[in-house]
Amino acid sequence: MLIAALVACGGHAHDDHRPAEEPEAESITRWTATHEYFVEHPPFVVGQPSALAAHVTRLEGHAAVRSGKLTAILTPKTGAPLQATADAPARPGIFRPELTATVAGPCTLTLRIEDGAVRDEVTADCTVHAAGAKLPPAPEKPPGRITFLKETAWTMEFATGVVAERELVPTLRTTGEIRATAGREARLTATAHGRVVLESPVPVLGAQVSAGQVLARIVPQVENPGDRVTLSSDARAARAELSAAESQLARSERLWAERTIPEKQLEEAKTRVEIARAKLAGAQGRVGQFDAGASGRGGGRTAFQVRSPLAGTLVAIHVSSGQTVEDGELLFTVVDLSRVWLHADVFEPDIGSVKASTRATFRVDGFDTPLSIAPPDGRVVTIGQLVDPKTRTVPMIFELSNPDRQLRIGSFATVWIETGAPAKALAIPETAMIDDAGRRVAYVQVEGEAFERRALTVGMRSGGLVEIKAGLAKGEHVVTRGAYDIKLAASGGAVPEHGHAH
Known part of the structure; x- marks a missing residue:
């Protein structure tokens, strides 16, 4: 119920007792490649000041614009343009320039944001009404609209994306795990029973080690030495x-x-x-x-040196200085992380569909976008020949480069293995689709603070994208992060009226 409460409040003061003669506010929503503009204002009437509440969102991170200036330009079909500038946001994300129209008739409203090197603008058609003229009634709101305030969206994980045609490839979805490449992992063990003396500087997790580098020494201890x-x-x-x-x-x-x-x-x-x-x-x-x-010095010929046989990253330290270890006990693990394996599990009935596959896409926690495996950098190492009797799967192993050492050994992954030729199709990110009472649905942003629930008919999935066969139209803006919060706002019944008093 917390989201519902935020939607009900959200920093807006909604006036449910607006006088009958007060005109309904008009709104405009436009998107550019970098910003979203949602503007509310009283109808433009000759001689009457109109204060704009321009909500400006930076699409990267879906954050409120907190600096810069916004210029509003009202250009009538005949006559000179009018201009007003808000030199800074009145509140984070909200600029309040004020315009007083002088000429009735069709017009164009231009909004321009300037913040350092950032410059962006949008235009929208508008109308200026004659002084004293009867204003047309506000259009009825379509049923099923869900209100979700900008101030609420700005404070949470929220994002939208455009429904567009994308190149999709038939894929097989499965799970996998990041593992060390064969021959690029070394498990260093004790060569004798004795006491461990770590080298100086003391090895630390994540440190880069070179081939032949001494990590520790083992001082042998006599069995039952007496005194x-x-x-x-x-x-x-x-x-x-x-x-x-x-x-x-x-x-x-x-x-x-x-x-x-x-x-x-x-x-x-x-x-x-x-x-x-x-x-x-x-x-x-x-x-x-x-x-x-x-x-405890372990000097001289009585100490055995523990050397790394390869260059790589120290990913595990199993001992501390002064600890007594047995012959064969694991001391360190060193892995060359410049290349790793993705070990994908393929179920027995799907083996035939991936035999000719050379490409895959996968996603691990901590990465915003899926990662691709494709020749020449990535390759299929092997497809297992033995079916696991418990899981009924065989391993399909991919090798790929890991230049920034960001992929960690042991990380679990969602894997999409390509099984066919690419094709163009209308698609959205999988994160935009949620389950609602057993149906796949998405939420479309039809205006700045208005959303609609759409039931979807979907097709193939590919690399974190899902094909849309019905329910969405090209160019619509769909919620890709925060869809469950929109659903909660709708089901909570906390759908406030418009009429913001910012």
């Missing part, structure tokens, strides 16, 4: 064992020289020396690992 005293004792015992083995080997060599022992005994002495040396090296290594792990 340093025990490790040092083990090292001393190993050193003593090596010394004893070396002494035994020296004795065996003398005896072998005298041929008093067999050669096999000499070889056994040599083997014991090698084993003792290996034990000593292991004991000393455990002491070094303990010292490096305890200090």
Whole structure:
């Protein structure tokens, strides 16, 4: 009911008790490529001032014009033109120049907006009535008109578009997901059990990394290391064992020289020396690992470097500095986002219709307009050969460039896969069409603050557009954002009368 309340109020003061002799206000609505002009004014009468309430909307963003000046020029069929200028809006979007006509008869009203480098104007036919002449009655309002005030539309997500012929292509609509291109994603894992030490500067999400760049080091940790005293004792015992083995080997060599022992005994002495040396090296290594792990420095040869194998964007960090990780644990994910895959799901009965397809259009959240995939930049990578037993779909994979890195891995998409040749047809954006009690409808802006509900007969859909077979005419202005609010205003019964007191 909030929208209904806004429509009822909307910043306008509607006079439901207008005196009988007060003439009905006239209105003019015109569009240019950049602006919409909605002007209300009393009938032009010779010698009587007519204050215009000119509502000027910048179509980009459907915003009220908040600066600049508006000039109104009344040009009679015979006689000199009259001009009045409002140097600034009286209120955001509303200019109030005042004209006093001097010659009765047909005329032309020109409105010109000037705001810095912006200059735009429209013209409309008008009539100046003679002083004292009886004014013609106001035309009856067609039934079903819905009033929605400019001040309300200016404060919300609202937009209109022109019903026009567009080039449409038969498409198959489905869903998809943005994924990393094969070979352009690297998942960096731990190569040993140990403590992670992040490089400086610390890697952050979204950072660009180069191929071979070190992101972290892993300081190996000894399994069940005990304490340093025990490790040092083990090292001393190993050193003593090596010394004893070396002494035994020296004795065996003398005896072998005298041929008093067999050669096999000499070889056994040599083997014991090698084993003792290996034990000593292991004991000393455990002491070094303990010292490096305890200090957290991870310097020297005991640290394993974690390097990115490719240049790309750091999209995931799964560890923090000082964290203990296991061998094989995921640490970082780096993706080259310069090109991505669009993974579209095609249902089993539709596979035949997309076999020859090379183009597609898709929309993801956060993008105002659909994005296109077409050769040579975009291409079909493959159409899957295995039907998913749960979804009964096969993957159709497209590859496309992502130069601004705006497409994010994992984003869901609505996909339109082209299945035929293009054709001209009357069309509107899909966002202009809503469901009303099971019927497809759209709302047409017939005047500045007047709308009509139209039931639609639609045809094919293509890239966010829908073909209109019946219900709309070429050149009409249809609501593309805010249609549900118009519907709510109509169903709420809060349809105020005209007669603004700005």
